[in-house]
Amino acid sequence: MTSRTDALESLLAAIREDRASGAAELADRGVAAMAQGVADLARAGPQERRAGALRLLQRVAALRPSMAPLANWTLRFVETLADAWDLPPAEWRRRAGEAARLLRAERAGFRDGLRAAARQPLGGAGHVVTLSWSSTVLDLLLAAAPAARVTVAEARPRCEGRVLAERLLERGRRVALITDAQLALAIDAADLVLIGADTICRDGAAVNKAGSRLAALAARAAGKPFLVAADSYKINPRAGADRMPLEAMDPAELWPERPEICTNVYFEPVPAELLSLYITERGAQDLEGIGALVAGWGARYAAAGL
Amino acid sequence: MTSRTDALESLLAAIREDRASGAAELADRGVAAMAQGVADLARAGPQERRAGALRLLQRVAALRPSMAPLANWTLRFVETLADAWDLPPAEWRRRAGEAARLLRAERAGFRDGLRAAARQPLGGAGHVVTLSWSSTVLDLLLAAAPAARVTVAEARPRCEGRVLAERLLERGRRVALITDAQLALAIDAADLVLIGADTICRDGAAVNKAGSRLAALAARAAGKPFLVAADSYKINPRAGADRMPLEAMDPAELWPERPEICTNVYFEPVPAELLSLYITERGAQDLEGIGALVAGWGARYAAAGL
Numbered sequence: 001m002t003s004r005t006d007a008l009e010s011l012l013a014a015i016r017e018d019r020a021s022g023a024a025e026l027a028d029r030g031v032a033a034m035a036q037g038v039a040d041l042a043r044a045g046p047q048e049r050r051a052g053a054l055r056l057l058q059r060v061a062a063l064r065p066s067m068a069p070l071a072n073w074t075l076r077f078v079e080t081l082a083d084a085w086d087l088p089p090a091e092w093r094r095r096a097g098e099a100a101r102l103l104r105a106e107r108a109g110f111r112d113g114l115r116a117a118a119r120q121p122l123g124g125a126g127h128v129v130t131l132s133w134s135s136t137v138l139d140l141l142l143a144a145a146p147a148a149r150v151t152v153a154e155a156r157p158r159c160e161g162r163v164l165a166e167r168l169l170e171r172g173r174r175v176a177l178i179t180d181a182q183l184a185l186a187i188d189a190a191d192l193v194l195i196g197a198d199t200i201c202r203d204g205a206a207v208n209k210a211g212s213r214l215a216a217l218a219a220r221a222a223g224k225p226f227l228v229a230a231d232s233y234k235i236n237p238r239a240g241a242d243r244m245p246l247e248a249m250d251p252a253e254l255w256p257e258r259p260e261i262c263t264n265v266y267f268e269p270v271p272a273e274l275l276s277l278y279i280t281e282r283g284a285q286d287l288e289g290i291g292a293l294v295a296g297w298g299a300r301y302a303a304a305g306l
Numbered sequence: 307m308t309s310r311t312d313a314l315e316s317l318l319a320a321i322r323e324d325r326a327s328g329a330a331e332l333a334d335r336g337v338a339a340m341a342q343g344v345a346d347l348a349r350a351g352p353q354e355r356r357a358g359a360l361r362l363l364q365r366v367a368a369l370r371p372s373m374a375p376l377a378n379w380t381l382r383f384v385e386t387l388a389d390a391w392d393l394p395p396a397e398w399r400r401r402a403g404e405a406a407r408l409l410r411a412e413r414a415g416f417r418d419g420l421r422a423a424a425r426q427p428l429g430g431a432g433h434v435v436t437l438s439w440s441s442t443v444l445d446l447l448l449a450a451a452p453a454a455r456v457t458v459a460e461a462r463p464r465c466e467g468r469v470l471a472e473r474l475l476e477r478g479r480r481v482a483l484i485t486d487a488q489l490a491l492a493i494d495a496a497d498l499v500l501i502g503a504d505t506i507c508r509d510g511a512a513v514n515k516a517g518s519r520l521a522a523l524a525a526r527a528a529g530k531p532f533l534v535a536a537d538s539y540k541i542n543p544r545a546g547a548d549r550m551p552l553e554a555m556d557p558a559e560l561w562p563e564r565p566e567i568c569t570n571v572y573f574e575p576v577p578a579e580l581l582s583l584y585i586t587e588r589g590a591q592d593l594e595g596i597g598a599l600v601a602g603w604g605a606r607y608a609a610a611g612l
Binding site: 214254 | 457460462465468475481484485487488492515517519523524527552561564568570571574
């Protein structure tokens with residue numbers, strides 16, 4: 001029992017400490033933690049199982065409050081248990097494992113929807129600017145913008161933009177890497193800007209790597225479309241941009257010799273009025289479409305009593 | 307003779323290669339190169355001296371076409387020789403050396419004018435955002451904004467913002483260092499943005515470190531004043547922002563392992579419509595005031611036959 005608890009605790013700690021993975025990858029790890037923790041409730045009664053699952057959901061969601069998919073996929077996980085609360089222990093454990101697999105399959109299916117939604121807005125682009133690393137952006141650049149050359153801003157301090165650049169190069173694409181400071185210059189020369197997002201707020205703002213709002217301001221000034229690619233599980237139906245906690249990371253990443261004067265905030269919201277289009281697995285959406293998806297999530301959280 | 311020519315050539319090469327100094331420091335080096343080259347003309351006749359001085363002026367100016375002070379101070383240097391073309395060689399050499407000292411003194415006097423112009427717009431600021439290194443900005447923060455804490459964007463790839471941060475810390479000031487990508491977040495929390503400039507274009511655009519236009523867009527969006535501090539010798543009366551050559555530097559500075567995909571442009575123009583105020587040694591100016599200074603420079607270049 002203790003070793004199982006330890007296993008859960010180390011899964012949770014890994015999510016809390018993981019600064020390299022995107023929101024989608026963290027969601028996978030959150031679901032794995034839910035599967036572990038829910039399986040641990042096998043000997044409990046139906047009430048206790050449900051209460052325990054909801055408690056764990058809230059705990060996982062709180063690990064990285066700026067990462068909405070972590071909360072939404074754990075909610076979805078709990079939803080799949082709706083007819084399972086009184087199963088015998090062995091059956092319950094099987095369902096916990098099954099649910100994790102089911103959710104991974106659901107999420108894998110989003111890829112096709114995102115690609116379909118991106119085909120029209122991205123298909124004609126000759127030059128796309130993006131920043132940092134996003135597995136969604138990589139997939140859409142490969143599948144829906146096959147002719148575009150891509151300029152990637154590095155995303156200090158960790159420079160994850162290099163990862164995106166490498167992956168595109170491996171696929172034979174034309175790529176330029178720039179400092180974040182060169183975003184306005186790059187956007188002047190591009191057809192559009194495409195970013196991923198860690199969260200879509202209830203007011204439609206997209207939370208993404210710092211520099212995203214600067215890119216959006218430059219795109220608006222240059223009259224270039226600014227697109228956000230994000231599946232609907234990135235929607236946080238409970239917080240507007242003004243309520244988003246912006247995590248400050250290790251200041252030594254900026255200047256190892258003088259961490260005491262450094263501020264290292266990774267994420268920032270891009271307000272909805274700067275966004276041209278949302279590419280989701282449920283089609284390309286305008287702000288009104290995002291509003292409907294926000295309402296849907298709100299109803300699901302309410303149904304879970306949260 | 308050859309060793310004097312070598313001395314001139316190495317001064318010119320040093321200006322061409324110097325990526326660390328600001329425009330004002332480069333102007334000093336340009337004047338030193340003029341003094342050397344003009345002294346070398348001691349044995350020539352008046353016509354040849356004048357032609358040689360103007361040829362050298364054009365050569366020095368062309369070393370760093372985005373650095374207007376280099377051209378203006380070399381023009382000013384030639385202007386001081388107006389009554390000296392037919393002096394005997396020893397006297398001529400003395401005048402060349404004197405002119406260099408005179409110009410340094412003139413330039414040193416600008417400091418008080420800049421401080422006076424900055425007192426009103428900066429005096430009440432509690433929190434100023436800037437980026438990169440500028441000796442003018444440092445002096446104005448110390449002399450005209452004594453109560454302000456300062457947030458400095460690092461200015462990738464060379465991170466000269468650290469130099470400004472260090473200098474402010476040495477003077478006991480409150481300083482935060484941020485990535486360039488955090489500029490919008492920082493400006494939200496600040497009273498105003500203050501940058502230096504390497505050039506003020508004939509259309510009033512300010513050429514400064516990449517990221518400056520992003521900062522200006524963020525300032526406009528947040529309703530914060532965006533101030534440029536630059537003495538009038540930074541005015542390029544002959545080029546608008548659309549004609550400014552933007553120097554691309556060593557791409558290996560961005561990503562040593564993959565320089566072949568990197569683009570490393572240091573400077574970008576901030577268009578006049580994003581600038582709230584110009585702080586010059588001839589007072590705080592609006593765009594109209596800058597237009598008058600531009601016209602003054604145009605007349606001086608015309609008078610030199612350039």
